[in-house]
Amino acid sequence: MKIAVVEGDGIGKEVIPAAIEVLDVLALPVEKVPVELGYAKWEKTGSAITDDDLAVLKECDCILFGAITTPSDPTYKSVLLTIRKELDMYANIRPIKPINGIVGVTGRSDFNLVIVRENTEGMYSGIEELHEDVAYTKRVITRKGSARIADYACKLAKSRQHRLEIAHKSNVLKSDRLFLDVCRQTASSYHIDHHDTLVDSMAYNLIVHPNRYDVVVTTNLFGDILSDMAAALVGGLGLVPSANIGKGHAFFEPVHGSAPDIAGKGIANPIAAILSLKMMLEWYELNHQAKLVQDAIEFAINQNIVTPDLGGISTTREVGNTIAERVKQL
């Protein structure tokens, strides 16, 4: 196992060490390769990610990633978009599943869904023009890009409850007509029970009826927005992990960003990062170890050893420590 470890900026530097503490107690044959990327590096060197960095990332099986600050400076090239493109990580997977002991804003815990977001095209194609009085962003949807994300979503649905929801805006966007058609065809070929919803209505229904969904597949920007929103169902951004899956590589990161408002205070919730580690263990098919990590997280929550975002008084370190110690005991 060769894992690139990218702490990044802000609370990435706090939550990733907590996840690494948990990885270390599992005593797996892991080679960890630290890679410095991000805004702080850009300020120092003028480059947030270099070709050499990309070469190191490509040599590793996967990446455990914290968060990176992205300024709106048009000369700054997004690290995440670069990695996703260069390593062709086309599927962004965000499980929205209640954690025992925590309820989100809606107070319900009768749901278990996964958002599968296309990760390489759509509104984030990077084909843009910014002029004085007008700006353009090209929304690119391809048959190939839609087919491979639909394929991933259908395989996932087959391993779960065989239900696929396609979120789109094809009544307005021609590009989504292609996306919807390809998703429907793929779902039919997999004999998956499928349904589609306009993304605005989906936003409402995700909050009001989250139990209706199993696997939700959607395009890049819609998936970005829906998945942050869905984080509220499970108790906040501090709890939601994600995986970016490509052909040969994978990339695991908490959904949250670098949280400059709390960075350096030692109070960031490390659970989203530790659950991202858990997704990594599952990717390696280390399902027993993944279960230990999940149980240890639930233990910390049951002991009320949680950070202030969950109403607790513990620090990032204390939560990470408790989870790591529990994994050792289990």
Ligand code: NAI
């Ligand atoms: P954010 O996710 O960093 O923070 C949003 C709010 O949630 C803040 O109030 C923050 O304190 C809170 N929060 C986030 N993670 C938390 C945690 N683990 N524990 C406790 N509270 C937590 O989003 P924001 O503020 O919009 O973005 C900040 C920076 O992060 C920006 O530069 C943005 O571009 C970048 N960003 C990076 C991402 C990545 O690296 N994958 C993803 C999202 C944003």
Ligand code: MG
């Ligand atoms: Mg986002």
